[in-house]
Amino acid sequence: MMVVGSPEQTETALLAGEVACPHCSAPLHPHGHARTRTVRGLGQEWVTVQPRRARCGGCRRTQVLLPAALTLRRADTVEVIGTALAAKAAGNGYRTIAAGMGRPVSTVRRWFRRVPEKHVHWLYEQAVKHAFDLNPDMLFRPKEWPSLLGWSLNILAGAALAFNRLASTELPPWTVIGYFTRGNLLSPPVRT
Numbered sequence: 001m002m003v004v005g006s007p008e009q010t011e012t013a014l015l016a017g018e019v020a021c022p023h024c025s026a027p028l029h030p031h032g033h034a035r036t037r038t039v040r041g042l043g044q045e046w047v048t049v050q051p052r053r054a055r056c057g058g059c060r061r062t063q064v065l066l067p068a069a070l071t072l073r074r075a076d077t078v079e080v081i082g083t084a085l086a087a088k089a090a091g092n093g094y095r096t097i098a099a100g101m102g103r104p105v106s107t108v109r110r111w112f113r114r115v116p117e118k119h120v121h122w123l124y125e126q127a128v129k130h131a132f133d134l135n136p137d138m139l140f141r142p143k144e145w146p147s148l149l150g151w152s153l154n155i156l157a158g159a160a161l162a163f164n165r166l167a168s169t170e171l172p173p174w175t176v177i178g179y180f181t182r183g184n185l186l187s188p189p190v191r192t
């Protein structure tokens with residue numbers, strides 16, 4: 001599994017042999033598609049994607065190229081879950097958030113259980129790493145950020161804007177954040 005920013009740009013790069021294998025760095029080639037996934041966006045919107053499958057010309061391993069707007073193993077987009085986490089960081093309770101977003105209370109509680117302190121620290125590390133590469137100025141923490149989660153999401157958002165500026169892309173910020181966090185806005189990262 002690899003997380004990719006824009007499916008369209010990835011397709012173009014894949015056809016040009018410009019996507020490198022994460023294992024051996026040889027070029028990946030198109031190799032069919034993974035199963036279609038339908039996930040929920042904000043509000044009543046549904047998002048259907050069929051992730052690209054690719055095969056390495058060197059080690060022959062196959063990869064599913066997961067669009068960064070999706071989270072691993074979740075039925076909602078990064079934008080939806082990120083919006084809920086930002087509301088939590090701003091001090092809202094899960095019942096209020098669930099009602100505001102039109103999601104079951106149990107779903108929102110489940111998301112929040114997947115953000116234990118250890119994972120917040122991991123998100124913070126990803127935020128700092130990307131911000132440092134893109135625009136270290138944003139790392140000066142103002143005093144008014146009470147929670148590490150809120151501060152981490154703020155840095156990730158700033159880094160996403162800096163990424164779009166440097167790469168001359170206009171990807172939705174939550175999509176870039178999905179890319180930065182490799183599909184793991186919620187669950188712990190899979191060690192590779």
Ligand SMILES: [Zn+2]
Pocket residue numbers: 021022023024025026056057058059060061
């Ligand atoms: Zn390979």
